[in-house]
Amino acid sequence: MAGEGEEMVKNKQVIFRDYVTGFPSESDMYISSSSLSLKVPEGSKSVLVKNLYLSCDPYMRILMEKVEANRDFASLTPGSPVTGLGVAKVVVSDHPEFKKGDLVWGPTGWEEYSLIKKPEAFFKIHHTDVPLSYYTGILGMPGTTAWAGFSEVCSPKKGESVYISAASGAVGQLVGQFAKLMGCYVVGSAGSKEKVKLLKNKFGFDEAFNYKEEHDLDAALKRYFPEGIDIYFENVGGKMLDAVLINMRVNGRIAVCGMISQYNLKQPEGVHNLMHIIPNRIRIKGFAAFDYYGQYSQFLDQVLPMIREGKIVYVEDIVEGLENAPGALIGLFTGRNFGKQVVLVAKE
Incomplete structure (x- = not known):
């Protein structure tokens, strides 16, 4: 039961069904919805974010299998939301380095809202004169x-x-x-x-x-x-x-x-x-x-001017709606995408 005055929202999610062998399919994921309280546990140093863009990346296929714990990412958990990289906006924060309204990119869930227990893994977005979706790709x-x-x-x-x-x-x-x-x-x-x-x-x-x-x-x-x-x-x-x-x-x-x-x-x-x-x-x-995230500020110093001056261009394939995320991800393995595959979950 929600507490008195506690704001609740519907949270649509893409749920991972079970471990995969061979070629994955859209049916390995399904859409679910639940209610979520817009609050974070006091003293947890966690943040609640609203996901704006999700990134479809080939490495996510590897996580659909049960892989060793010493890999760069943990396997997806059957019955839980798919996880990947995305761009999000902080809604509630109990972390001193993040405040409501901050734009961030990093590991998040394939859902409308995600509770992030380790927000230190996020990068803050300070440059918004370029499309936010770029932080799933060229700037991510x-x-x-x-x-x-x-x-x-x-x-x-x-x-x-x-x-x-x-x-x-x-x-x-x-x-x-x-x-x-x-x-x-x-x-x-x-x-x-x-x-x-x-x-x-x-x-x-x-x-x-x-x-x-x-x-x-x-x-x-x-x-x-x-x-x-x-x-x-x-x-x-x-x-x-x-x-x-x-x-x-x-x-x-x-x-x-x-x-x-x-x-x-x-x-x-x-x-x-x-x-x-x-x-x-x-x-x-x-x-x-x-391996090179420690050089991220140096990366931005070099690449942002290239974008602003038109020295490099970037092509994205953006699909709208969380319900279309499974198809977008599976499409990577048949070459369906034209450029960087991105899912638009919500506009800022």
Whole structure:
């Protein structure tokens, strides 16, 4: 029972049904609604937020399985709301560093309102002259991934040859633009003719190809990189990684932040060309955005001016309504999205 004068609201939620094997479906989630009190426990240092935008990210598929506790994220809990990254507004706060009305981004629930027990994981949003949705993408985890992965992990030099798989996605589109601004030769691959046009006409890639139309990935890469690849930004894995290894130049670097082609396989594909790492002195490094969150203010200092001056552009695919969130997430794995997939839950 609500206390006297206590404000209650309806809280629509996307509930995770149960652990998944193989390809996920919308039926692995369902919509529910419950009542929620607009208050937080006194002395808890927690905050209650109203979710505005939710981010659909490929890594969320991994969390639909029961994974080890030492991963970057914990598995989703059957019968509880899906969790991910989002943009939110503080409604009630018992934390000294957060006040009502603050805009934040960070880990939240797929629901209209979320009680955040560890708000220290949130970043405050101070720059609102850009769309708030950008904090699910270019100014959030994907942007940090692209910026840190390219500049820190890849150690790029002007004139180098850069290849990006899943290049029209939330991360890939940014890596390509960062590389072009550095004076690199940039090629990307994507899964449709429309996305290939986007890479060349919108993002300024030198070349792009539809990997689904290529029967021989090794031959395709040799066509675009006759002298080999200096930097590969890995988002796909499997057969693509195998083909890239044959085409890397001496002292090439591979930054690995995702392998979306493997997430839905019961038995991941093997990689057969690892011997090329030795004679070509190839450096392969896995990383996550969280490794570089300590440099977030530096990231903003560099990327915000690029956005404001029109030096980089960002394409979003925004669906409206929490009820459409499951379909938006599943669509990532069939290439349905066109750019960064975002769910609009509520307007500020």
